[in-house]
Every structure is written in structure tokens, then in C-alpha cells.
Amino acid sequence: MILNDEQKAMLDGKYGEGAAYAMKIQVGIGECFDAPRMVPIKRAHVALSNQAGDLWFAEKLVKAGAKCRVAPTVNPGFCLGHFTGECAHPVDGPSAEHMQRTDNAYRTLGAVLSYNCTPYIATNVPNFGEVCAFSESSATPYVNAVWGARSNRESANSALCAAITGCVPEYGLLLDENRKGDILVHVEANMKSDYEYHLLGMMGDKIGEGIPVFTGLPKVITPEALRNLGAQLNTSGAYGMYHIVGFTPEAPTKEVALGGKAPKREVVITDKDLKEFEEKFSDEAHDGKVDFAMFGCPHFTLEEAMYIAKHIEGKQLAIPMYILVSSHARQMADRMGITDILTAAGAEIIPDTCPDQPCWHYLKGKVGITESPKCAYYPRRRGINFMIRDLDTCIEAALTGEVK
Ligand code: F3S
Numbered sequence: 001m002i003l004n005d006e007q008k009a010m011l012d013g014k015y016g017e018g019a020a021y022a023m024k025i026q027v028g029i030g031e032c033f034d035a036p037r038m039v040p041i042k043r044a045h046v047a048l049s050n051q052a053g054d055l056w057f058a059e060k061l062v063k064a065g066a067k068c069r070v071a072p073t074v075n076p077g078f079c080l081g082h083f084t085g086e087c088a089h090p091v092d093g094p095s096a097e098h099m100q101r102t103d104n105a106y107r108t109l110g111a112v113l114s115y116n117c118t119p120y121i122a123t124n125v126p127n128f129g130e131v132c133a134f135s136e137s138s139a140t141p142y143v144n145a146v147w148g149a150r151s152n153r154e155s156a157n158s159a160l161c162a163a164i165t166g167c168v169p170e171y172g173l174l175l176d177e178n179r180k181g182d183i184l185v186h187v188e189a190n191m192k193s194d195y196e197y198h199l200l201g202m203m204g205d206k207i208g209e210g211i212p213v214f215t216g217l218p219k220v221i222t223p224e225a226l227r228n229l230g231a232q233l234n235t236s237g238a239y240g241m242y243h244i245v246g247f248t249p250e251a252p253t254k255e256v257a258l259g260g261k262a263p264k265r266e267v268v269i270t271d272k273d274l275k276e277f278e279e280k281f282s283d284e285a286h287d288g289k290v291d292f293a294m295f296g297c298p299h300f301t302l303e304e305a306m307y308i309a310k311h312i313e314g315k316q317l318a319i320p321m322y323i324l325v326s327s328h329a330r331q332m333a334d335r336m337g338i339t340d341i342l343t344a345a346g347a348e349i350i351p352d353t354c355p356d357q358p359c360w361h362y363l364k365g366k367v368g369i370t371e372s373p374k375c376a377y378y379p380r381r382r383g384i385n386f387m388i389r390d391l392d393t394c395i396e397a398a399l400t401g402e403v404k
Helices: 005-011 017-032 052-063 080-086 093-109 139-146 156-165 194-201 223-236 271-281 302-312 327-336 338-345 358-363 373-382 391-400
Strands: 038-040 044-046 167-169 183-187 212-215 265-269 292-300 321-325 347-351 367-370 385-388
Touching (some): 017 052, 052 156, 080 093, 093 358, 194 223, 292 302, 327 347, 338 347, 358 373
Parallel strands (some): 292 321
Antiparallel strands (some): 038 167
């Protein structure tokens, strides 16, 4: 791999031990993929998971004196202020200490402490063609497919290394020839709301390995639907890129999206596929009753919080409802009186927090309802179960305690 003088100096330790360590990892990755050189980045997103391995890596870099050249946005852990303060079920001491150490490590490294997994919607938005280093299930396909930027499916660790060195090895989705689609996915299902994009994304088994080119989708698709599609594609499989014919920037036509080649596979997705998945993937409610509702995996937008507020204003929820958002969305909700409406009905709008965190210890053994299969998938390992339904059905279930 050819490095320029500055990159060589970094590898040799002239910019400190931490930068050398990060560069060594990136050169190793580049060599694995036969990357010829490093290319600069201007933005990165680190999917920190606030778990032991992640903290070990971040603290190792801190001890080695690393600092980010490109300040990355970071994923949620859990909101310390909420889960040690106003929460009726505070998190235990060791978990709070762990989150605090994560916060300290990333602050010292110079990250943007955004604690949000949808930075591509508002806070860290690349331009078309821009090279960047994004980790996180919904983030990588969003920046590639929707914005036409160029990022490989980075891990939290490799994205952090890229933020420290300011560059990435040039391979994979950074190159034109690797961005073409090779699976044609004919969507015959009725994509009537953002929820169906969650279900479509969970069709990874049927779609198979490659870059999907979707046809048959509506002409107008919301940012939330695209967020859902990417998040679930990387829950059911591994997809850094997709195309939507006539919608995403590198797919003006089917032929362009496929790079002029025939697809290696064609797949049809129907309403029956989506319905069967919903049924198979949902945990059983107790006699039609659920214990809580949770939304925001990936984080809900302000508009989604407003939608819920409109539907529950002046009413009282029968079960707890948790709406997970970015701190920006929470601030706007506070300023606009949305938080007051939600709180009066019994809902909580919580920033900086992911469902797969120890702060939800008190939900163990309970069955929740959510519109996100990813929300249902990860917390199962913590003994928390979920039924999945469209958002309106979930809101109704939160008002009555029953799933109709
Ligand atoms: Fe975001 Fe955590 Fe879900 S990082 S996508 S809220 S699992």
C-alpha cells in the first residue's frame, strides 16, 4: 500500500502512539482488501455500543494519547441524566459508571457527543460523492444509497481509527465499480407507510448477498422509511449499499443501477412475505395484552414524536411508552410543547438512548410492542420480548394495553 509522507510519519509514530496505532489498524484493513492507497475523509460516525469491548478500545486509544482529526458523531448508549435522575427505575451503579467512562473516553478523543444513531438525517450529512467513514446499521446504507456519499461498512473501531487518522483505505464501496447493483428486487407489496420499509429490510434471507436494486416502490419515500429500510437490511443481512430505481441518485434507471449488466438474481417481495415475517418475528403477547411500547430504533425524528403527540394528546396511556430520539429532537420537542403533551399522557421522550442497553433492566420478562424489528431483535438477549406492528396499531395498544 502506498502511503504519502504524512501517512508514513503517522505510522512511524511522529504524531504520537495513538495515531500510529490507529494508522496501523487501517493499513492492515487496507492490505486485506488490496487497497492501493489512503484517501482523506471529512466526516465519520462511530457506532459506539457502550459495551465492554468498545470501551476497552476507546480507552486504549485515550491512554495512547489519540485525538480525532475529524470529530465523529457517535451512537447512543443511555442517557445518564435520565436513568440516574428522573427515572423511576434507576440503572445500577456499575452500569452508570461504565456509561460515564464511555462518555469520558469519547470526550477526551474529541468526538461530537451526539449519542444518536441517525446523524445522516440532520447533524452529519455528507455531500454527493464525499468519502467518509460511517459505521452503524442504518447509517452506512443511508449515506451511500440516499446521499450518494462513499463509505464502506465500517465497524465502530475502524470508523474511530479513520476519525483519528483523517483517512480511509480506498477499496470496496469507495470505488465506482463496486457500487453497482446485482440483485433485482421487485417490490409488489403495498408500501403504505414507513412501517412496510422496516419489513422490507428484514427480507435479507430472501434477497441474499449483494447490492439490491429495488423496483416498484412509491415515487415519494420519506427519510424515516429510508432509515427503516437501511436499519433492517443490516439486521437481516449485511448491506452497505442499495438502489431504488428512479429515486436514489445512482439509480436514474434500472440499467444504470445494474451497471448495464444482467442481475445475478431476481426476487419478488409481496404483502404475504411481509405479513408472514411480522407474524413469525413477533413474540406472543399475554392474552392480547402488552406491558409497554417502545419506539425509536433507529431514533425517531421530531416529526414522528409530533405524530404520536397528536394521537395521544388529552388522553391517558394504559401502559408506559418510551420514545427514543436525538438530543436535538428532544430539545425541539421541549421548546414546542411536544414533551409536555407526551408527558401528560404518560409517555417518556428520552434522548441519547438505545434499546440494547442495561438501563432497561426493569423490562426483563415483559412483552413490549414496537414498529421496529431491530428494536425487537437486540433486547431479546436481555430477556425483553416484543410484538411488532405498524405505528398506529402500537399507539392504539399503548392507549388500551391491548393489541387489536
Ligand atoms: Fe440505534 Fe440502538 Fe437501534 S443504535 S438503531 S437505537 S439498536
